[in-house]
Amino acid sequence: MNTETILIVDDDLASLRLLMEILTAEGYQVRPADSGELALAAVEAQPPTLILLDLLMPGMDGFEVLRRIKAREKSRAIPVIFLSAATETEHRVAGFKLGAVDFVSKPFQRDELLARVQTHLELFRLRTQLEQRAAELQSINERLLIAELAERKRSENALHESEQLLKLIIDTLPVGVWLMDAQGTVVSANPAGQQIWAGIRSVDIDHLEEYKAWRLDSNKQIEAREWAGARAVEKGETSLGEEIEIECFDGTHKIILNSALPIRGSDGRIKGAIVVNQDITARKAAEDEIKHLAFHDLLTQLPNRRLLLDRLHQAMAASARNGREGALLFIDLDHFKILNDTLGHHYGDLLLQQVAARLITCVREGDTVARLGGDEFVVMLEDLSGNPQEAAAQARIVGEKILATLNQPYWLSSYEHHSTPSIGVALFSDHRETVEQLFKRADLAMYEAKMAGRNALRFYVAVP
Structure with a gap:
């Protein structure tokens, strides 16, 4: 049984019931709300772990609900995924600016919905762990100001353990995680990422075409600076769930979901980018087979x-x-x-x-x-x-x-x-x-x- 609580906000009762059935079947604790006002009251009474929020609702729409959630100290850290049949870029940009972590298009695919929910719950847990660990380290550093050298050494050990914990978490994630520096050079990849691509090539941004890929919607090959990671480094863009076909370094072809987000320093400048790959080859093949069998x-x-x-x-x-x-x-x-x-x-x-x-x-x-x-x-x-x-x-x-x-x-x-x-x-x-x-x-x-x-x-x- 999952301990996470998911709040579903949707004025469409049929969609609300379907979402509840899917998530309840996966063991999640689910709470429904069919309006923005009820959603805000539910968050205030007992903050959930994650919120699925319909974008277009009568009265208070999803944007206003998200704006109020992020304005409250008690709820601003809760990850919010928008549900919407709208595909306009401006809607997505506005949502991300307000603090949404993802979009799921209606009508949604069950496997995609569950994958996105699981991913953001995992990221939320990781962020919580890191924040807790960071708070512990801050306390240790404050004590070191008046402590002996041995205390300083203990703090260094704790920091090293934190780094090892983060590395262990990233290395055990079932998705590929890649790190690019401020110059757009591929610095590292976790085991899942190297397994997806059959290796790693530490090339700079001008030679990213060594990672061969084509967009599924247009079959157009992706040029070096068109990669999501390159756009994150050079333009500060966040890209989520781009479906692309890749040619791995062993010559095989796969279909992946490719996402990237910029890493910013305390001064706001871009220090690099994190790229996430998810292999969906088997899922796409199953979808194609189902379509073929239907006709x-x-x-x-x-x-x-x-x-x-x-x-x-x-x-x-x-x-x-x-x-x-x-x-x-x-x-x-x-x-x-x-x-x-x-x-x-x-x-x-x-x-x-x-x-x-x-x-x-x-x-x-x-x-x-x-x-x-x-x-x-x-x-x-x-x-x-x-x-x-x-x-x-x-x-x-x-x-x-x-x-x-x-x-x-x-x-x-x-x-x-x-x-x-x-x-x-x-x-x-x-x-x-x-x-x-x-x-x-x-x-x-x-x-x-x-x-x-x-x-x-x-x-x-x-x-x-």
Whole structure:
């Protein structure tokens, strides 16, 4: 059970409940507040360890709540993370100037939210430990003014222990921590940082391009002075959570979250920068896989019904704009059930995979081949002639090509198998029909092909 208390401030009750469920499930003690006034009262009554604060609320907004929290001695050290659907830079800059430690964009990702909360709780604990240790050292130094040389030695030992403790903490953090000096030279990196990059290169700011990286949003390579650490040293910028792809010193590629903040001396001048890296390669790969599975058939890797419907809506809208016809071809494998019943589903799956591969060879690159399920496939042709007769002729050419291709023998492991399709075709243009009507027309045409003896191609013809 975590002992940290997290105050969640959000006027959106659904978002408030969701945040409470996520954080409570992780063992945190959670207190809710649905307005700025209730939040300030909760902080005054019992200061929490961390605050998640909605930016845009009626009445007292997040900026005013943060301003009042930071104005009170009792609460000014509490780390505050803003929650906001707003992405404008000025909102983030204003938040950081008021003392916010981070931003989490709505709708938030659970893993990102938990990672940011954990990181700032850990930083808060470290800062508290260091402040307590610093206070102890200050007391020791005051006593040394009137103490013997032995007392001075004891103070030096305590300082050394503090430095070793800080080094131990940084070395055991699961994220990479890098230190740059005032000239922008890479001075050191903890073990996690060196593991992420497969080493360290102590180069100055003009040679930071040895650390090769590209921005995920634009695929643009990051130049030496575009690095977050370089900007922190030269411009005093704070950068948080930049997603970049890096080429490690061993040639491998990873995706990391890159953050940097300037280190300032007591005179306000920049003395260097701290750069933090977090390896999110596995997380990004999992996100991409989830997206792929949501829109593709697992067996054939073809687009599934969901992706087909999305593309079909776009194709019908494009047809209405440019006046060109499109066609939907329903393809059903004849006697597929007999194959499954006699040889088993393994052979059926092999046939479906080979059919999918052959269908792709029958269409243009911009057309779509999808699997609806079972032995049903759909081919969507776009950008056909604006003349319905010519478009039908073009669709017929593709349909006959599919017939000939799917009639060729299949080798299912060591077994030779012959299969035929029944194909129904429905043309579309100008949004004259709905997606549901178009599916029904192609399906009816396919059943006409079945009734004609199978292994046939039929077009939907409207009954007057």
